[in-house]
Amino acid sequence: MSTILDKSQVVGEQKGAYVRNMFARIAPRYDLLNSLLSLRIHHYWREVAAKEAKLQQGDSALDVCTGTADLAIRLAKEVGTDGAVVGVDFCLPMLQLGYTKVRKSAHHRSTTLVLGDALALPFAANRFRAVTVAFGIRNVVDIRKAFAEMWRVLKPGGRVVCLEFSHPRREPFGSIYNLYFHHLLPFIGGLLSHQDAYTYLPTSVRYFPEREQLAQMMREVGFVEVTWRELTSGIVCIHSGVKP
Template sequence: MTDDKTTHFGYQEVPVGEKQARVRAVFDSVATRYDIMNDLMSMGIHRLWKRRAIEMAGVRRGQQVLDLAAGTGDLAERFSEIVGPDGAVVMSDINEAMLSQGRARLVDAGRVGNLDYAIANAEALPFADNSFDCVTIGFGLRNVTHKQLALNEMFRVLRPGGRALILEFSHPTIDPLAKAYDLYSFTMLPLMGKLVTGDSDSYRYLAESIRMHPDQETLLSMLEQAGFERCSYQNLTAGVVAIHRGYKL
């Protein structure tokens, strides 16, 4: 059990003040090989998950989008295409190494003009109330120390009529799949991490962080607690991943 002085870092219980630095160290370690590992770990399926998340986000031309925990910018890149020159996308991450990788990739791809970059903590966003039409966070909420604070902040910076979308690993709904997924996560992921990035510990943490993340119904309740309405979720790959969505009405 954790209290207000401790929190989970994977399966470890650590002082609250240490988690952010530990998470930063994980992503500093894997930043340069992050995209390669995503393809290897998911056998490319992460691209389909992200495509579905973009569809569910419902972003339109001219809108303002905030992409939290943007990493190397998969979601932000597509959003920048959709909103066009009259819209804007803020690509934000607490980890400077990840954000730098993403910015370099998007600049190389010619994605300039409607993309801005911000190093920001999801628990205390440096943006005004009612600033964005859509706020997304893909595979990042599980690394946030105080998840409810992050959801509250997402609600605050959204405009009335806006929506939040959370793409995250979740809890498989089929028992045989859950067992196979556990075996894969705790054996193959650290091994691949060691072979590709030279870092097995970071990928062991990632596997543990998924298990410690709230399940689908719990996260749905947390969205409602933050003030969101019309909240729902969709399981992908039998609950290995879930997309949660809520509206600020």
């Protein structure tokens, strides 16, 4: 598999297949690398995202691009034993690892994992009180379509929450972080997993819309009350919006 260096090289169907194959290859080391490369801060980011969904006990929630299901498991705590959480992803090896974690979790009865595409969610309209996506929207071929699908399956009044990498804007932190993210991270990723995947990561973030643009896309899809907050000096951003 060749390294992605330029957005124009991998688009459309080709990008979907590339992304699915890439996550299938890195799945066995995905959780380890997440913890190592983020110094375990990713747990805190997902914790904040789960709270941002503003779920109540008994609610139903969907986690799109759920991967190894960390956020789905966290959401299950929010909705309790009377609630229901579904995690959906199009990469079977990621879901299988997620399933092992779900089975061991305290809320395994209320959590279901489903194989499916974020661009054609296999759920009826108006079903979930909240829909989340963590580090997934950057990987989908059509961001607007993915948000439109999330909008469709949300109940009126329901909330979408999107956790994604961003660009730290404050200096000198931004420059130091860029050195780490664009050089050291692909190097460590290459040593412990597949280098092309950990070269793809900073490249995909570089081409990902700025936080204002992403908020605008969400509004265009129909979400209201769209806001975002930066975490860890803007390394990640959490966008949220409501389906009226």
